[in-house]
Structure formats: C-alpha cells, structure tokens
Amino acid sequence: MKSKLTEIALRKNKWKVENIDGMQLVFAPSLLELDFVAHAFTTRVGGNTPAPYDYFNLGGNIPGDEFRKDAHVNRSKLCDALSIKYSDLVVPGQVHSRNVELVNERSQIPDLKGVDGLVTHRSETPLLLHFADCVPVIIVDKLSKVIGIFHAGWRGTAQNIVSHGVERMVKELNANPANMVGVVGPAIGPCCYPTSDEVAQKLSETVKDAEGLVGTNGTQPAPDIKAFNALQLLESGIQEVDVSDFCTACNPSMFYSHRQSGGTTGRQGALVSLRS
Numbered sequence: 001m002k003s004k005l006t007e008i009a010l011r012k013n014k015w016k017v018e019n020i021d022g023m024q025l026v027f028a029p030s031l032l033e034l035d036f037v038a039h040a041f042t043t044r045v046g047g048n049t050p051a052p053y054d055y056f057n058l059g060g061n062i063p064g065d066e067f068r069k070d071a072h073v074n075r076s077k078l079c080d081a082l083s084i085k086y087s088d089l090v091v092p093g094q095v096h097s098r099n100v101e102l103v104n105e106r107s108q109i110p111d112l113k114g115v116d117g118l119v120t121h122r123s124e125t126p127l128l129l130h131f132a133d134c135v136p137v138i139i140v141d142k143l144s145k146v147i148g149i150f151h152a153g154w155r156g157t158a159q160n161i162v163s164h165g166v167e168r169m170v171k172e173l174n175a176n177p178a179n180m181v182g183v184v185g186p187a188i189g190p191c192c193y194p195t196s197d198e199v200a201q202k203l204s205e206t207v208k209d210a211e212g213l214v215g216t217n218g219t220q221p222a223p224d225i226k227a228f229n230a231l232q233l234l235e236s237g238i239q240e241v242d243v244s245d246f247c248t249a250c251n252p253s254m255f256y257s258h259r260q261s262g263g264t265t266g267r268q269g270a271l272v273s274l275r276s
C-alpha cells in the first residue's frame with residue numbers, strides 16, 4: 001500500500017505551454033496564480049543556437065566564445081519576455097551538490113561556484129538554473145514571499161537538496177512550509193531512466209516510503225526522480241505540489257536531454273523572480 005503522500009507525489013499535471021517571441025515556454029499552473037512571482041521553464045525552441053545545441057541553449061558551460069555569447073543573447077531574450085532586467089540575473093555554477101546559497105544584498109552576492117540551489121526574499125532578483133534531464137524545483141512561500149530554486153539530478157535528489165532548501169528558507173528567511181507551494185518541472189521520467197541498483201537505493205533512502213517510486217525498465221530499476229523530489233517536499237511539510245508530466249527524454253524536439261542525446265546537448269533554464 002502506497003502512503004497518501006506517495007500517491008500525491010506521483011501525480012503529474014499538464015502544464016501550460018505558450019509561444020512568446022518565438023520561444024516555447026512552459027509554465028506551472030500553480031505559479032501562474034501568483035501575481036508577485038515571475039517564472040518560466042524554457043525549451044530548446046526559441047533561438048538560433050547551432051547544432052548540436054540547437055536552438056535555445058541557455059547554459060554557459062559549452063566550450064567556445066560563440067556559444068557563450070549566444071547563451072547570453074538567449075538569456076536576455078527570456079528576460080525581456082518576462083519583463084525582467086537581464087543585468088539582475090543571478091546564475092550559480094552548478095555541480096550536482098546539495099549546496100544552497102542565500103542571495104541577500106545585491107552588493108554582497110556570495111561566491112556561487114559549486115551551488116545548486118538559491119533562495120531569496122528580495123524582489124527583482126531573478127534566479128536562473130540550467131537543466132538537461134535533471135529536475136528543476138521552484139518553491140514559493142505565498143505569505144512571506146520567499147522563493148527558492150533547485151537543481152536536483154540524482155545526486156542532488158539523493159542528498160535531499162530540496163528539503164535542505166526548505167530548511168534554509170525557514171531558518172534564515174522566516175518562511176513556513178505550510179504556506180509554500182513546490183513545483184517540479186520538466187525532467188527525465190521513469191520511462192527513460194534506467195539506473196543502477198545503487199542509485200535507486202540511495203534515492204529510496206531519502207524518503208519515509210518509497211513504494212511505487214521505483215519502477216523497472218526491463219532488468220534495471222527506473223526511479224521516478226520527479227516524484228522523489230515531490231515526496232521530499234511533502235515530507236518537509238509542504239502541502240501543495242505541482243509536478244509537470246513532461247519527460248525531457250521522450251520529447252527531444254522540445255527539450256534538451258542528456259540521456260537521449262548521448263551527452264552532447266544544450267541546457268534549458270528554469271527562472272523565478274519576485275516582482276516588487
């Protein structure tokens with residue numbers, strides 16, 4: 001028998017897809033209801049990035065000045081569409097850790113190398129992270145107006161980065177899980193994610209009841225890594241989660257996928273910002 005929370009964690013929703021200035025952007029229904037939050041999940045549709053990173057790469061870690069320049073053009077285009085100032089963007093150097101940094105004073109932004117989560121209570125401080133199969137998670141406290149964004153691949157998920165993020169939002173920014181919504185964006189689904197027994201085991205150890213969260217793909221375990229993040233959010237005391245049904249590997253014309261591409265691909269973004 002699955003627990004009630006596990007059942008909720010396994011639910012997926014259809015998210016809104018909108019074409020804006022040639023970009024195909026995905027929006028979480030639960031965040032569209034909040035007028036003090038700007039957010040978007042990007043796809044590979046919308047720019048002129050050449051193959052094999054075509055067409056809307058936002059990641060800055062592809063070798064070559066041309067690609068870096070192009071990633072900044074694309075980020076700037078995304079910011080324009082969301083009425084966000086490109087120069088305000090905060091972008092960490094992700095490494096599959098559980099490190100979460102607080103972005104407080106703009107003049108004192110900490111060193112963001114090796115950081116996979118950001119939290120802030122500041123408005124006009126857009127936070128951008130990059131993905132190609134890993135799980136993008138955004139958390140918003142609707143009452144205290146605190147936001148967090150997290151990059152949860154299997155390593156980050158195995159280290160429970162999202163509950164670590166919730167803890168920091170509570171301790172340092174007076175947020176309360178009871179007032180939070182947690183959204184889990186497009187990422188690789190169990191349909192396309194066979195892993196080792198060791199990975200499945202490590203993921204399962206992060207939650208009270210993992211039953212139903214690890215399927216099989218022939219002979220290998222196939223964890224539902226979005227559901228693991230959703231359950232970690234629920235077990236942290238968040239009562240509302242909103243999980244996208246998009247599998248990045250099933251939709252190669254729409255999303256960058258590390259698995260599907262064999263490792264050479266671009267990065268889509270997840271962005272969140274508090275409006276003043």
Ligand SMILES: [Zn+2]
Nearest residue numbers: 191192247250
């Ligand atoms: Zn799939």
